[in-house]
Amino acid sequence: MNQNYDAIIIGMGPSGIFCAYELIKLKKAQNILLIEQGKRVEERICPISKTGKCVKCKPYCNITSGFSGAGAFSDGKLSLYNPKDDDIHIGGELHKYIGVEETKKLIDYTDQIYLEFGADKHLEGVKHQEEIEKIYNKAKKEGINLINIPIRHLGTEKAHELYKGIEKYLEDNGMNMLFETAVEDLIIEENRIKGVKTVNSKTGQKQEYYSNNVVSAVGRKGANWLSNMCEKHNISTKSGTIDIGVRYELSDKVMEKVNKYMYEGKFIARPFPFKDKVRTFCQNPSGFVSSEVYDNDMALVNGHSYKDIKSTNTNLAILVSHNFTYPFKKPIEYGRNIAKNLNELGAGNVIVQRLGDIYRGKRTWEEDLEKNSVVPTLKSAVPGDITYAIGYRTMTDILQFIRELDKVVEGFADPDNLLYAPEIKFYSNKVEIDNNFESSIKGLYSIGDGGGMTRGLMMASCAGVQMARILQWKF
DSSP, X not given: OXXXXXXXXXXXXXXXXXXXXXXXXXXXXXXXXXXXXXOOGGGOOOTHHHHSXXXXXXXXXXXXXXXXXXXXXXXXXXXXXXXXXSSOOSSBSHHHHHOHHHHHHHHHHHHHHHHHTTOOSOOBTSSOHHHHHHHHHHHHHTTOEEEOOOEEEOOHHHHHHHHHHHHHHHHXXXXXXXXXXXXXXXXXXXXXXXEEEEEETTTOOEEXXXXXXXXXXXXGGGHHHHHHHHHHHTOOEEEOOEEEEEEEEEETTTTHHHHHHTSSOEXXXXXXXXXXXXXXXXXXXXXXXXXXXXXXXXXXEEEEOOSSOOOSEEEEEEEEEEOOOTTOOOHHHHHHHHHHHHHHHTTTSOEEEEHHHHHHTOOOOHHHHHTOSSOOSOTTOEEOOXXXXXXXXXXXXXXXXXXXXXXXXXXXXXXXXXXXXXEEEOOOEEEOOOTTOBOSSBTEEEOSTTTTSBOSHHHHHHHHHHHHHHHTTTO
């Protein structure tokens, strides 16, 4: 394989592959290299459905690594925008670099690409405006903001098929792709990027590839790697927000109206006494709670929602935003320590606890779950006590948020509802970039969730498209 490229893209999540797609459209794809530590999308199989528990696949978790990234293995939701809004309320900070109107155009353009590759044409959250308005007003009275935007639901299994089509399109159009290959280091000379050092996870073979344009397109799985690279090479960063919380599972009946009218309700509040931002995220009607593995066998919780396979439960994340101040500069390590302690309490697994048991100040036992009305969908989760490891402030925020939302969605605070932990979103290491996404290292660019720019499939994909449009003038 050639060792010199016009551009090298690290990571084949949504931002990386949409950058590659757009370079093909711009006729600039003749000499581009994509590098991914995980497998091809068709080879990404999680064995938990057969084994009944997470076996912590080596060398990388098939849910968090591989073509299409971790997002495609959750529920495959594309969050669009409300045309009436004069701001972008979710998805990160892409609009701060290119403007709100340009971001909306990018969303429209990127959404059309998804449709061309087989995304469901049906949009959630565009009908039933009268009913949504009632929920909005009810929430507002309780000091809770409800953000309702159109959502295109791919479904976990359908997302695999869609991304497989994109993978084939990239290959058919001459894109160079290296799978099961990790970038060990960046090659930087005199504050300029020169290339990358890689290692093949199967053979252990090391290789160097060279380019004056390198795009870090890593997702949350790569956030720790990127943080290490920034520290090693003095790449300018600033501490961003880290979201720490739980995956909450409750009956579909409780969430019936929200599921029907919006599919995903994005509720945001600042509960007493700390007034921290607490929000719901990644709602999965009739879905399944899942486990995923990050570096050093760290087990985190997430959620799936399929098109064809249904449970009787809805799951969603409840996340507390943490913004640390001087002198603390290591939010990723803070989150990892919480996850580590929770994993140790669960013998390496995700912990599940009944809400009622938290109120009673006791741990949950297996026999408690056996008679619980909400049956856990993640069978490998270990009953326990998450309050031993999640900080007082975070836990207080979560419990107060649940109480307040119960006034809007009756049954949201039912004692039989389940909390799984840890759910942590690693995008707190924000690479400082200019409006062309270039870092303090000349020729090194940063996009995607791992660098703190975006959150979620749609915005990561949009960032990739914009990155390609910037790169076209560089070679």
